[in-house]
Amino acid sequence: MVKKWWKELSGTFHALTFPTVSDTAKMTGISIAAAAITACCLALIDAGAEEVISLIF
């Protein structure tokens, strides 16, 4: 029973359509770049906001 289920699961795994290596690399690069640039901009915005808030309150 378990063997049959495992065989079926590995069959499903082999039937999966994975993105190509170049597509994965491209999308990973875009994700990292977008996340890093946004995080840097947000750090600047937060630092500026903190300064302004500390002046007001």
Next chain:
Amino acid sequence: MKTLKAIWKDKDLRKKCLLVLLILVICRLLCSVPTPGVSSDYFSEMIESNAALGFLDMATGGGMSSLSIMALGVTPYITASIIIQLLGVIFPSLHELQTSPDKDSKRKMKWITCGSGIGLAFVEALAMSIGFGRQGMLQSYTWYYVLLVTVIWTLGAAFLIAMGELITDKLVGNGISLILTINILASFPNDMRNVFDVLVSGQRIAYAVLAVVGIATFLALLFAFIVLLNETTRNIPITYAGKLKGASAISENRKSELPIKLCPGSVIPIIFASSLLSFPILIASFMGQSDVAWMRVLNSSYWFNASYPVYTLGVLIYIALIFGFTYFYIDIAMSPYEIADNLKKSGGAVPGIRPGKPTSDYLSHQIHMVSLIGAAGMAIIAVIPYVIGGFTGLSNLSILGTSLIIVVSVILETKELLESKVKGSLYMDQMKKGGLFYHG
């Protein structure tokens, strides 16, 4: 890069993108404004000692730990939309409204979700003001301050929901997802500094270089793994019967594919699982009894901790809940019966499987098998932060786990949307140049 250039050239799209950026900056700036009448550092200690609450803090962009006017963030909206999706299974009229393609039903659904989100924000704000207010969160525990803080937090959440809907309806992208992503990304710099302080700072130069390269490689591989989970599909072959053309000729059978995503629920099962685990801890905190021994099993801060190895058993409960909620989600959100019915109506069939119930059973089986592989992948990503936290003492890192899955999926989704908008706009330009449109 090409897409960015094309966006900049297109006046309308450029205006929309700049407006989205402006709204996101305003939302972010408001996260720094403190709520009057609260001790702003009340929550920070509690959040540090509970990783499940840490995710809540990340989702609110640090608004929860600093108790800013945006302390609730968009989390009430997300919770409300998940609850309404689940209620669709119980109430057929709601399910009809959810699945109906007409504009009126979609508008109604949007109002129901937004209204429930704001209602839930009010309940959460009131519960927090009363529950934690008497324990020292409020500088003065009087009805006036309870009401003031409740109203401010509810209005803060309502403002974010309204901005999210504005972006989705009138501008570019999924507004709520973008606000959530911005909030998560705001924690990245601080988390990277913490990682640097613990693993790199003060080490010998050779070790430090090795550590930086190791961290960068690990993060890149984690991003790639999430991209892989996001983009992998199981394509079920579909054949559409040929149609009669004229008196005797029959067109050839058309072949197509039905893609089943590896993780149809994305982060929802993980959010469900961590919410369910943190719920008893939150209730105990409300009652002022947060450190009961059995509760440490549920508290992720004690997992993979060499001093308390027995509490790591909680991870098994967490993984079991992720698998359980994955199946729960696909059972309520995906209907193989409806897919099979639609295929039958459009003359399509899975080769070798009879239309109707056999197709529905086959699709259900395939969806469950594929989701099992997806849930295993998701469980690996969800557990990684706790393993690292246990061994290094670095907890609540937004650069790992659930938050990274949200960030990567929203970035990829927005990229695809922008590309399709650019293609659409180029196509329209070419049509106009070709004189196919009449400009009267």
